[in-house]
Amino acid sequence: MPEDQLAGLAAVSVVAVVEQAYFSLQVVYARRKHSVSPPATSGPPEFDRVYRAHVNCTEYFPIFLTVLWTAGLFFHQGVSSLCGLLYLYSRYCYFHGYRQSPQQRLAPLYLGAKVLWALIGFSSLGIVCSLLRVYAGVDLVDLVFS
Amino acid sequence: MPEDQLAGLAAVSVVAVVEQAYFSLQVVYARRKHSVSPPATSGPPEFDRVYRAHVNCTEYFPIFLTVLWTAGLFFHQGVSSLCGLLYLYSRYCYFHGYRQSPQQRLAPLYLGAKVLWALIGFSSLGIVCSLLRVYAGVDLVDLVFS
Amino acid sequence: MPEDQLAGLAAVSVVAVVEQAYFSLQVVYARRKHSVSPPATSGPPEFDRVYRAHVNCTEYFPIFLTVLWTAGLFFHQGVSSLCGLLYLYSRYCYFHGYRQSPQQRLAPLYLGAKVLWALIGFSSLGIVCSLLRVYAGVDLVDLVFS
Ligand SMILES: N[C@@H](CCC(=O)N[C@@H](CS)C(=O)NCC(=O)O)C(=O)O
Ligand SMILES: N[C@@H](CCC(=O)N[C@@H](CS)C(=O)NCC(=O)O)C(=O)O
Ligand SMILES: N[C@@H](CCC(=O)N[C@@H](CS)C(=O)NCC(=O)O)C(=O)O
Numbered sequence: 001m002p003e004d005q006l007a008g009l010a011a012v013s014v015v016a017v018v019e020q021a022y023f024s025l026q027v028v029y030a031r032r033k034h035s036v037s038p039p040a041t042s043g044p045p046e047f048d049r050v051y052r053a054h055v056n057c058t059e060y061f062p063i064f065l066t067v068l069w070t071a072g073l074f075f076h077q078g079v080s081s082l083c084g085l086l087y088l089y090s091r092y093c094y095f096h097g098y099r100q101s102p103q104q105r106l107a108p109l110y111l112g113a114k115v116l117w118a119l120i121g122f123s124s125l126g127i128v129c130s131l132l133r134v135y136a137g138v139d140l141v142d143l144v145f146s
Numbered sequence: 147m148p149e150d151q152l153a154g155l156a157a158v159s160v161v162a163v164v165e166q167a168y169f170s171l172q173v174v175y176a177r178r179k180h181s182v183s184p185p186a187t188s189g190p191p192e193f194d195r196v197y198r199a200h201v202n203c204t205e206y207f208p209i210f211l212t213v214l215w216t217a218g219l220f221f222h223q224g225v226s227s228l229c230g231l232l233y234l235y236s237r238y239c240y241f242h243g244y245r246q247s248p249q250q251r252l253a254p255l256y257l258g259a260k261v262l263w264a265l266i267g268f269s270s271l272g273i274v275c276s277l278l279r280v281y282a283g284v285d286l287v288d289l290v291f292s
Numbered sequence: 293m294p295e296d297q298l299a300g301l302a303a304v305s306v307v308a309v310v311e312q313a314y315f316s317l318q319v320v321y322a323r324r325k326h327s328v329s330p331p332a333t334s335g336p337p338e339f340d341r342v343y344r345a346h347v348n349c350t351e352y353f354p355i356f357l358t359v360l361w362t363a364g365l366f367f368h369q370g371v372s373s374l375c376g377l378l379y380l381y382s383r384y385c386y387f388h389g390y391r392q393s394p395q396q397r398l399a400p401l402y403l404g405a406k407v408l409w410a411l412i413g414f415s416s417l418g419i420v421c422s423l424l425r426v427y428a429g430v431d432l433v434d435l436v437f438s
Contacts, residue, residue: 007276010216014269017209021262024205038248039191039198045331052331059316062208062354063309070302102330116313123306130299153422156362160415163355167408170351184394185337185344208354 009072012084013065019088020061023054023095046099053098053105057091060112067119074126080119087115155218158230159211165234166207169200169241192245199244199251203237206258213265220272226265233261301364304376305357311380312353315346315387338391345390345397349383352404359411366418372411379407 030036030050036043041051064087072080090112097104132138176182176196182189187197210233218226236258243250278284322328322342328335333343356379364372382404389396424430 005280007220007273007280010220010269011273011277013212014216014266014273017212017266020209021266038251039194039244041198048331052333058205059350062357063312065208065212066305066309066357070306074299074302098331105330120306120309120313123302127299127303127306131303134297134299151426153366153419153426156366156415157419157423159358160362160412160419163358163412166355167412184397185340185390187344204351211354211358 005077006072008077008081009069009084012068012081012088016061016065016068016084016088019091020058023057026050026095026099027054049102050099053095056098057095060091060116064116064119067116067123070123070127071119074130075122076126080122083115083119083122087112087119090115151223152218154223154227155215155230158214158227158234162207162211162214162230162234165237166203169203172196172241172245173200195244195246195248199241202244203241206237206262210262210265213262213269216269216273217265220276221268222272226268229261229265229268233258233265236261297369298364300369300373301361301376304360304373304380308353308357308360308376308380311383312349315349318342318387318391319346341390341392341394345387348390349387352383352408356408356411359408359415362415362419363411366422367414368418372414375407375411375414379404379411382407 027050030047031038034043034047036047042048064084068080068084068087071083090108093108094105094112097106097108129140132140173196176193177184180189180193182193188194210230214226214230214233217229236254239254240251240258243252243254275286278286319342322339323330326335326339328339334340356376360372360376360379363375382400385400386397386404389398389400421432424432
């Protein structure tokens with residue numbers, strides 16, 4: 001069963017989904033607390049920050065999943081999954097930081113961005129090796145380690 | 147051809163894409179009808195509801211696809227595909243309910259949420275079994291059914 | 293290593309991620325230039341256009357990735373990857389067109405939409421063939437070409 005080799009990436013993906021569901025619920029609660037009924041999307045500053053924190057996490061969610069899987073498939077599943085967990089942790093801090101004040105969203109934002117760039121780097125490395133092997137018959141891993 | 151085993155999930159994914167394209171077009175038509183030219187995003191209440199219905203479906207689209215595929219790969223393709231179709235139906239009702247009034251978005255929203263939680267549950271179950279088999283050598287399916 | 297067969301699709305996906313990161317950074321720079329601090333999302337018209345250009349590209353990003361991969365897996369990896377690059381080019385033009393004026397977003401938007409519909413068509417064709425082969429034992433490719 002080849003899926004077994006992907007169970008780590010799939011586990012991180014499901015945790016990511018649950019985190020997004022949690023952020024959504026925070027918006028629902030904030031809507032109730034501050035009486036901001038849909039389709040409205042703005043209210044008191046506390047509401048706006050929770051609302052924007054959710055939107056920002058949502059914007060990066062598909063980007064994150066894409067590089068989680070490309071890095072996991074073409075570079076290393078374990079490394080990629082650990083980076084994934086770190087990213088999800090940074091997003092949790094981002095959300096709760098942003099809720100306090102826009103200033104407090106910055107440190108976790110930078111951490112999350114670093115993790116994403118690392119995953120982009122791992123993916124690129126793995127994919128370039130793979131393309132060279134298939135289309136140019138060159139095995140970089142072999143060349144470097146022998 | 148291993149892709150064959152994924153054709154059901156892929157079919158549901160493409161239907162989901164077509165549904166999103168349909169929702170986008172509704173926003174384009176609503177923009178014309180109510181003369182709300184980009185980059186503006188608000189106008190009369192009828193426009194705002196169509197606009198928000200699209201945004202909300204868009205926010206949940208990557209979440210849906212993720213659990214559709216994890217449940218399909220690690221639990222059961224057929225069950226997951228059927229849940230997927232039910233979810234897309236709930237989103238269709240959500241969109242047209244929300245367009246009428248914010249109140250009418252609620253029933254389909256709850257249905258859709260239930261389906262998502264079911265897919266999250268199936269995924270988790272399948273992934274935990276898979277992780278146990280690979281990393282602990284324990285086969286839960288065997289243990290339970292023998 | 294079966295991943296090799298997907299390296300082209302993965303490469304296009306990573307380019308897509310980098311493009312989204314580039315669009316995000318443009319919003320960050322526009323926020324600084326026009327002093328629009330989060331959680332605010334509107335400011336002078338130039339800011340609004342950059343902001344909306346990013347949002348619109350973000351909305352279509354998961355749709356694009358889905359059909360890129362379904363077309364690549366079920367129809368043809370090379371054709372799908374080339375369509376993918378064309379789509380990313382159209383989005384680059386969309387972003388910079390929209391930044392100039394709403395009018396200038398239209399031509400690249402139509403190009404991008406055409407590419408997406410092509411990918412939807414290729415995916416559907418490939419998936420229908422696959423479903424017929426698995427569930428009805430009919431091989432369309434054989435029937436047509438012999
Ligand atoms: N972006 C959503 C996140 C939470 C959510 O999904 N809310 C549900 C229940 S209140 C909804 O239908 N929101 C309406 C909307 O997004 O316009 C929001 O602003 O409400
Ligand atoms: N969110 C989009 C959904 C529909 C869409 O993709 N519209 C195209 C053609 S009107 C567009 O360029 N929209 C500009 C924008 O999203 O700011 C909207 O609000 O218009
Ligand atoms: N949609 C984002 C795109 C760029 C981005 O990710 N910005 C970071 C750093 S300024 C952020 O935390 N934005 C706050 C927000 O999206 O509300 C924005 O409007 O700012």
